[in-house]
Amino acid sequence: MRDENQLHAAVVELVALENAQIKYSTVQNWYPGDENGRGGIYNFVTKRGECRGANSRISWTQVETGSAITWKYPSCILTGDNSVGEFYSVAVANNYQQADTGTKMIHIGRNTRSTIVSKGISAGHGQNSYRGLVKILPSAVDARNYTQCDSLLMGAQCGAHTFPYMEVRTPTAIVEHEATTSKIGDDQLFYCLSRGISSEDAVNMIVNGFCKAVFKELPMEFAVEAQNLLAVSLEGSVG
Amino acid sequence: MSLSAINQPAAALDHYRALFASRNVPDDALGKLRRASLERFLAGGFPTQRDEAWKYTSLRRVESRRFAPADAMPIGADESQWIADAGHRLVLVNGRYMPTLSTPAPQPPGVTILTLAQWASHSPTQVADFLARHDHAAPHATPPTANGAFEHLNGAFSDDGVVIDIAPNVQFEQPIYLVHQWCMPASARSAGSHMANPRIIVRAGAHSECSIITHWVGDETAESLTNAWLTFDLGVGARVSHLNLQEEPSRSFHIETTRLQLATNAHFGKHDFALGSALGRSGTLVTLGGPGANVSLNGLFAPTGTQHLDTYVHIDHAAAHTTSQQDFRGIAAGRGRGIFNGKVVVQPGAQKIDARQSNRNLLLSNTAEIDSRPELEIYAHDVKCSHGATTGQLDPVSLFYLRSRGLGESEARALLIRAFAQSMLSTVQVGAVREWLEARVQRRFDLSAGEHS
Amino acid sequence: MLSIRNLKVTVAGKQVLNGLNLDVKAGEVHAIMGPNGSGKSTLAQVLAGRDGYEVTAGTVTYQDRDLLALAPEERAREGVFLAFQYPVEIPGVNNVYLLKAGLNAIRKHRGEAEVDAFEFLTLVREKMQLMQMNESFLNRAVNEGFSGGEKKRNEILQMAILEPTLALLDETDSGLDIDALRVVSNGVNSLRRADRAIVMVTHYQRLLDYIQPDHVHVLTGGRIVMSGDKSLALELEKRGYDWVKEDSAAA
Numbered sequence: 001m002r003d004e005n006q007l008h009a010a011v012v013e014l015v016a017l018e019n020a021q022i023k024y025s026t027v028q029n030w031y032p033g034d035e036n037g038r039g040g041i042y043n044f045v046t047k048r049g050e051c052r053g054a055n056s057r058i059s060w061t062q063v064e065t066g067s068a069i070t071w072k073y074p075s076c077i078l079t080g081d082n083s084v085g086e087f088y089s090v091a092v093a094n095n096y097q098q099a100d101t102g103t104k105m106i107h108i109g110r111n112t113r114s115t116i117v118s119k120g121i122s123a124g125h126g127q128n129s130y131r132g133l134v135k136i137l138p139s140a141v142d143a144r145n146y147t148q149c150d151s152l153l154m155g156a157q158c159g160a161h162t163f164p165y166m167e168v169r170t171p172t173a174i175v176e177h178e179a180t181t182s183k184i185g186d187d188q189l190f191y192c193l194s195r196g197i198s199s200e201d202a203v204n205m206i207v208n209g210f211c212k213a214v215f216k217e218l219p220m221e222f223a224v225e226a227q228n229l230l231a232v233s234l235e236g237s238v239g
Numbered sequence: 240m241s242l243s244a245i246n247q248p249a250a251a252l253d254h255y256r257a258l259f260a261s262r263n264v265p266d267d268a269l270g271k272l273r274r275a276s277l278e279r280f281l282a283g284g285f286p287t288q289r290d291e292a293w294k295y296t297s298l299r300r301v302e303s304r305r306f307a308p309a310d311a312m313p314i315g316a317d318e319s320q321w322i323a324d325a326g327h328r329l330v331l332v333n334g335r336y337m338p339t340l341s342t343p344a345p346q347p348p349g350v351t352i353l354t355l356a357q358w359a360s361h362s363p364t365q366v367a368d369f370l371a372r373h374d375h376a377a378p379h380a381t382p383p384t385a386n387g388a389f390e391h392l393n394g395a396f397s398d399d400g401v402v403i404d405i406a407p408n409v410q411f412e413q414p415i416y417l418v419h420q421w422c423m424p425a426s427a428r429s430a431g432s433h434m435a436n437p438r439i440i441v442r443a444g445a446h447s448e449c450s451i452i453t454h455w456v457g458d459e460t461a462e463s464l465t466n467a468w469l470t471f472d473l474g475v476g477a478r479v480s481h482l483n484l485q486e487e488p489s490r491s492f493h494i495e496t497t498r499l500q501l502a503t504n505a506h507f508g509k510h511d512f513a514l515g516s517a518l519g520r521s522g523t524l525v526t527l528g529g530p531g532a533n534v535s536l537n538g539l540f541a542p543t544g545t546q547h548l549d550t551y552v553h554i555d556h557a558a559a560h561t562t563s564q565q566d567f568r569g570i571a572a573g574r575g576r577g578i579f580n581g582k583v584v585v586q587p588g589a590q591k592i593d594a595r596q597s598n599r600n601l602l603l604s605n606t607a608e609i610d611s612r613p614e615l616e617i618y619a620h621d622v623k624c625s626h627g628a629t630t631g632q633l634d635p636v637s638l639f640y641l642r643s644r645g646l647g648e649s650e651a652r653a654l655l656i657r658a659f660a661q662s663m664l665s666t667v668q669v670g671a672v673r674e675w676l677e678a679r680v681q682r683r684f685d686l687s688a689g690e691h692s
Numbered sequence: 693m694l695s696i697r698n699l700k701v702t703v704a705g706k707q708v709l710n711g712l713n714l715d716v717k718a719g720e721v722h723a724i725m726g727p728n729g730s731g732k733s734t735l736a737q738v739l740a741g742r743d744g745y746e747v748t749a750g751t752v753t754y755q756d757r758d759l760l761a762l763a764p765e766e767r768a769r770e771g772v773f774l775a776f777q778y779p780v781e782i783p784g785v786n787n788v789y790l791l792k793a794g795l796n797a798i799r800k801h802r803g804e805a806e807v808d809a810f811e812f813l814t815l816v817r818e819k820m821q822l823m824q825m826n827e828s829f830l831n832r833a834v835n836e837g838f839s840g841g842e843k844k845r846n847e848i849l850q851m852a853i854l855e856p857t858l859a860l861l862d863e864t865d866s867g868l869d870i871d872a873l874r875v876v877s878n879g880v881n882s883l884r885r886a887d888r889a890i891v892m893v894t895h896y897q898r899l900l901d902y903i904q905p906d907h908v909h910v911l912t913g914g915r916i917v918m919s920g921d922k923s924l925a926l927e928l929e930k931r932g933y934d935w936v937k938e939d940s941a942a943a
Contacts, residue, residue, distance in 0.1 A: 122620075138605055153620035156590070162615040166628060171602040174631040181617050181624040635743060640780040640834075642764035643740050643773075644794035644850065645801075651765075654793070658784025658833075665784075 003039045005068060011046045018053030018080065025218055029066035029229050037096025037125070040068025047074035051083030054109070059086040061217045063226040064099055065233040073131065075104035078112035078140070085114040088214040090226070092233045093126025093158070102132035102163075107140035107173070116147040119211050121230075122158035123237035129161040136173040143170060149179040152210050154203070154237050204231045251302045252281050258307065259395055268367035269359055276394030283388055292385035295578045295610045296520060296549045301492050306434035306464050308396060309333035312422045316340055320456040320486075324671045326414030332422050334435025334465075335399045349409030350449075355400040355438055369440070370394075373470050373498065385551055386496040386522040393436040393468040393496075400438030403451070407444030407474065414450040414482075414669050419465065421457035421491070434464040441470070443477035443505075450480045452672060455495075455515070457488040469497040473505035475529070480508045482672060486679075487516035489544070496522045503529030503558075510667055511538030511567075512676060513548045514683070520549040527554065527561035537566040539663040541683065542575025542607070552581040554594065562593045568663055569600040569630075570656065570684070571607035581626070582614040589619050596626035601633065601659055633659075656684040693718050693889050694739075694759075694858055699750035700914075701731075701738055708734045710914030711750070716858070719886045723900055724893045725925060726911035727933040732893040733777060735911070736862040739891075740774035741767050754858065768794070769801035771857030775847040775864050782834040787846070788816060790834050791853055798854060819852040822882060824875050841872035848879040859883070861892040865899035877902030897929040910936050 008030065014022050024047075033040025043066070049058040060074035076085030087103035105114035120128035134145045151160035162179045184206055192202035208215070208227055215223045259277050264270045285302045286293040312332055321328070329352065330340035336354045346352055359366045384390075405411055419437060441451060455465060465487060473479055487493045493516040499507055513519050525534050540548040554563045569577035583594045600609040613626040633655045641651035660680050667673040694716040701709035708731045716722055726732050738745045739752065741764035752759040759767065782790075796806040807815070820829065823845045835843050844864055851859055861880065865873055880903050884890065892903065900908070900922060908925045910918040910933075918924065918936055928936070 151615075151617070153617070153622070156620050157587070158620060159618045160615070161617060162613075162626070164611075164613060164628070166611040166630060167608070168600070168602055168610075168630040169605075169608045171605050171607070171632045173602075175629065176631075177611075177613070177626075177628040179613070179615065179626050181615055181622060183620045183622065634780075637780050637782050639740075639742050639764060640776065640782070641785075641790065643742075643768050644790060644854065645765055645768035645797035646790075646793055647765050647797065648763070650793070650797075654785055654790075655782070658782060661784035 003034075005040060005042055007042045007044065008067075009044045012048075014049035014058055016049065016051050016053060016056035016058050016083070019055045020053060021057040021059075022049065023059045023061070024049075024074070025222055026062040027222055027226050027229065028062065028064045028070070029233075032066050032095065032097050032233075033068040035095045035124075037068070040097075041066065043067035043070040043072065045072045047072065048077070049075065049085070050077040051080050051085060051112075053083070054080040055082045056080050057084040057086070059088070059217070060103070061088040061214065062090070062101075063214070063218070063229065064089070064091040064101060065229045068097060070099045070101055072101045073103055075106070076114065077106045077108065078114065079108045081109040082111045083109055084112070087116045087118070088217045089118045090121070090211045090214045090230070091119070091128055092121045092123075092230060093128040094123040094233055094237055095125060097126045099126070100129040100131060102130045104133040105135070105145060107134075107136045107143040107145070109140060111142045112140055113143070114145045116145070116149070117213050118149045119214055120151040120160055121154070121207060121210070121234070122151065122160045123154040123234055125157045127159045127161070129163065131163045133165040133167070134175055134177075135167045136170050136175060138169045140170050141172050143173040145173075145175045147177040148213075149177070150210070151179075151181040152207065153181065153183045154234070200235075203234060203237070207234065252284055254305045255392070255395070256281060268363055269370070272367060272370050273395050276391045280388060280391035280395055283391070286388050292551060292580070295576075295580075296518070296547065300518060301464065301494075304432040304462070304464070306432045308398060309423070309433035309435055309463070311335045312424065314340075314420070314422045317420060320420065321418050322416065322454065322671055322675045325416035325452055325454075325669065326450070327416060329401055329415065329417045331399070331401070331417070331419045331437055333433070334419075334437045336401060347411060347413070349406040350411050351404040351406075352415075353402045355397070355402060355440075358402045373472070373500070385524065385553055386494070386520070389466050389494050390468055390496050393438060393466050396434070397436040397438040397468070400440065402440045403442070403449075405441075405443045405447040405449045405477075408446050409444070410448040414452050416452045416454065418454040418456065419467070421461065421463050421465075421488070423458050423461035432462045432464065434466060436466050436468070439467065439469040440472070441479065442472045443474060443479050445474035446476040447474070448478045450482075450669070452482045452484070452669065454484045455487050455493060457491050457515075459488040459490070462490045464492040464494070467495045469495070471497070471499045471507065473499070473501045473507060475502045476504045477502070478506045480668065482510045482667060482669065483512065483521070484672070484676070485513045485515050485519055485521065487519065489515075489517060491516050493519040495520065496524065499523070499525040499534065501525070501527050501529070501532040501534060504531035505529070506533045508535045509537070510663070511536065511550065512663075513538070513540040513550065514679065516546065516548070518547045520551065522551040523553070525552075525554045525563070527556050527558055527563065529558050530560035532558065533562045535564045537663055537666060539568050539570070539660055540577050540579070541570045541572075541660070541680075542577045543572040543683065544575060545573070546575045548575070549578040550580070554583050556583070556585045556589045556592045556594065559589050560591045561589065563595070565596040565598075567598045568659065569598070569609050569611075570603065570660065571600070571609050572603040574604075574606045576608045576610070578610045580612045580614070582616065583624060583626075585617045585619050585622055585624065587618040590621035592619065592622040592624065594622070594624040598626075598628040600628075600630040601656065602630060603632075603656070653685045657681055660684065693755060694891075695753040697751045699738070699752060700748045701734055702746045702748055703734060703744065708914055709738070712911070712915050714909065714916060716889045716891060718889055720907065721884065721890045721903065721905045722892065722907045722909065723905035723925065724891065724909045724911050724916075725895070725897070725928060728895065730912045731914045732895075732911050733862055736774055736860045736893050739860055740764060740772065765797070768854070769798050773851050773854055773856030773859045775844075775851060775859065775861045777863040777866060779835045779843040779847055781836045781838070783836050785834045787832055787834050788830050791816065791850060794850070794854055815853065819849055822852060823849045823879050825849060840867035841869065844868055844872065844876050845879070848876050852879060852883060857888055859888065859890045861890065863894060864892065865894055865896065873899070873902060897925045900925045912936060
């Protein structure tokens with residue numbers, strides 16, 4: 001395998017006009033480097049979208065299992081009244097991978113909505129960060145945001161970090177953020193093992209359950225692919 | 240950016256360099272520390288908004304003033320601003336300890352209260368040693384330096400302070416009530432801006448218990464900067480509660496850094512109420528240094544008018560089996576801006592951590608702003624960490640329920656705002672202080688609720 | 693006392709009440725029954741003045757006044773009381789404080805003197821006994837941590853203290869076991885008076901075994917399609933709401 005790094009720096013821009021809907025799904029499994037962190041892709045991607053028209057919707061869904069380093073923050077500028085921005089993300093950091101990902105939801109139009117669901121899985125020496133901004137401008141009357149941000153830790157050397165920014169300037173807005181970080185449940189694992197399931201399969205089942213809220217946003221064939229990738233990425237992380 | 244804007248920081252630093260030079264700081268151990276603090280302050284200057292820890296707070300107004308240390312002022316007791324019967328009283332005026340206004344000796348058994356100067360003259364090496372050990376800018380130090388510039392400024396210019404020592408195993412039940420008061424003679428009011436750099440050190444011996452109240456009040460007529468630096472050093476199994484009540488007047492700047500160092504099984508509980516000042520920043524920086532250490536922080540920040548109130552918390556879980564809870568509420572009215580930034584760090588190898596953080600905010604006007612940033616930085620895997628943050632308006636269903644029982648709209652609003660604040664007030668143990676706070680909060684939010692109707 | 697004519701209401705753009713008529717006289721107890729989604733609760737909420745319900749047509753006259761023109765608190769002060777289906781939990785606001793503030797607002801409106809603390813507590817204790825409520829209730833926050841049954845009792849306690857002229861009970865029986873239902877019903881029955889009207893909204897006939905109505909109405913599709921005496925409720929119990937729907941469709 002290669003032991004140098006390659007750079008991937010794509011730009012994706014979306015614009016949704018009146019009543020339009022865009023769903024942008026990504027499953028990323030670039031080479032993450034070897035188990036000692038040598039080699040791998042630097043995946044530095046710019047993704048942004050504007051819900052320009054009334055009642056428009058942009059939905060970003062991503063499953064990030066590959067790359068040595070991922071920096072990626074698909075964002076939505078919610079300009080149109082009643083427009084909706086969504087961000088659903090699963091990010092895996094195993095071995096020496098670093099995944100630093102999140103979103104920006106900028107609420108400008110009235111009655112705009114955004115939902116953020118981020119699931120981070122860290123194993124080995126992997127470092128996973130959620131970094132996100134929710135900004136509600138004074139014009140965004142009745143805006144709503146809900147953010148759920150969970151991290152699952154496997155292995156004593158890994159890390160999970162959460163950096164949410166919430167800037168609210170509209171009294172009629174409601175912004176909610178919840179985050180949890182915990183290690184994979186011993187009792188859940190034991191329960192599976194005691195039913196005759198191998199530890200590898202048990203981990204996969206639990207991790208898949210943890211990511212379910214994101215996977216169900218993916219098109220069917222993608223979701224199956226994503227589950228398989230997750231299993232490959234986490235191979236050997238528990239033993 | 241104009242040239243003058245670029246030059247301004249340097250000019251500000253020149254002011255403090257010249258000020259220090261004019262003060263004949265002796266060349267003893269303490270003087271050396273002060274000089275080192277000055278050098279660090281000058282090297283870094285005031286933080287800018289590029290510094291993540293200051294992202295939402297601009298210090299331009301603080302930087303543009305030429306603060307000079309205030310003189311000691313002989314004043315009479317000002318019972319109208321102080322809380323009667325709050326406890327064993329210690330009074331500082333313009334940053335200086337005032338024995339005549341304070342509860343007279345003898346000191347309670349097991350409790351030693353000295354001014355910094357007294358302590359230094361009794362045992363200079365001990366003082367130098369303590370200060371050096373708690374000098375968090377030193378290269379070996381891991382704890383956060385979010386308020387570092389102000390700690391250095393305090394270290395360089397601190398003229399006075401109070402050292403409270405609780406002997407091991409002593410349970411001192413009466414709260415120690417420390418009130419800091421600003422007072423300017425008419426002649427000084429036009430003579431520029433003044434600063435005070437009080438240094439407060441609390442050393443709680445192993446298995447000791449005490450309760451400290453700090454209360455910051457002022458003088459409406461003068462522009463001032465209170466740059467307080469508090470250090471709490473808790474021995475094994477010590478239990479300390481701290482109630483901080485910031486009611487500085489409307490033209491003042493209030494910057495406060497509280498450093499906590501907790502040994503094994505120590506417990507620290509803090510209630511932080513930020514109500515006053517034009518610009519206020521309360522920084523609480525905690526190191527949980529031994530297993531079983533627990534810190535519980537809660538507070539209320541309630542900017543109104545054009546107030547800017549910033550609450551910064553950094554909890555460092557440096558040892559395994561440590562726990563922390565944070566519960567902060569913000570209420571922003573008028574053109575007020577409230578900021579909560581709470582960071583929890585779990586160091587590598589610090590397993591079995593339980594950290595919980597909650598921040599709930601109420602936005603009462605469309606010119607107010609709340610910025611919330613609850614952060615988790617976790618480098619260990621056997622942890623349970625969570626945070627939740629919400630910002631919104633009063634619950635419309637609750638409002639309707641109260642109105643359907645006959646309460647007028649502004650009365651119902653005021654009642655719900657008070658109820659939102661009440662959960663922070665009801666945890667205050669000292670009765671006299673709780674009642675004082677309840678009256679303040681009630682008056683304030685009855686006004687805020689009225690803005691709407 | 694209450695006269696509703698051709699009331700049409702939309703919620704979030706959806707037509708919920710569609711030309712409803714109802715007359716209630718002093719001293720009467722009316723039961724409004726209907727399947728889920730028929731608009732029963734909407735009627736109760738609109739009468740109490742909740743936001744988010746748009747009245748697109750019709751009138752509601754209460755004691756010769758236009759009820760819809762009044763703010764929720766004005767309605768309360770004029771004697772309209774809504775017992776909520778889902779009483780709201782309000783942490784930090786004391787139960788007794790709310791009761792006293794409400795009672796005094798109403799008394800002030802009537803030109804009566806405010807009650808003093810002692811008088812008030814005596815009154816509350818007496819009514820609490822009626823509702824078989826525990827003393828600890830006095831120190832708790834409004835509905836906070838109450839069980840379903842406790843919340844409903846608390847609603848009727850409030851009614852007993854505020855002494856409304858027109859009481860609207862929104863699904864007061866839902867979520868109650870038999871014992872709690874008996875206590876709540878006894879409370880309501882003790883509040884029946886010649887100068888007071890009660891309108892109960894309910895899905896099940898069960899409540900009417902305990903609180904006997906003078907009139908029973910069936911609400912479906914946003915209007916009252918059938919009215920009768922309490923035997924109508926028994927008929928409904930036997931034959932289900934589909935019977936009414938078919939019947940009204942045929943008519």
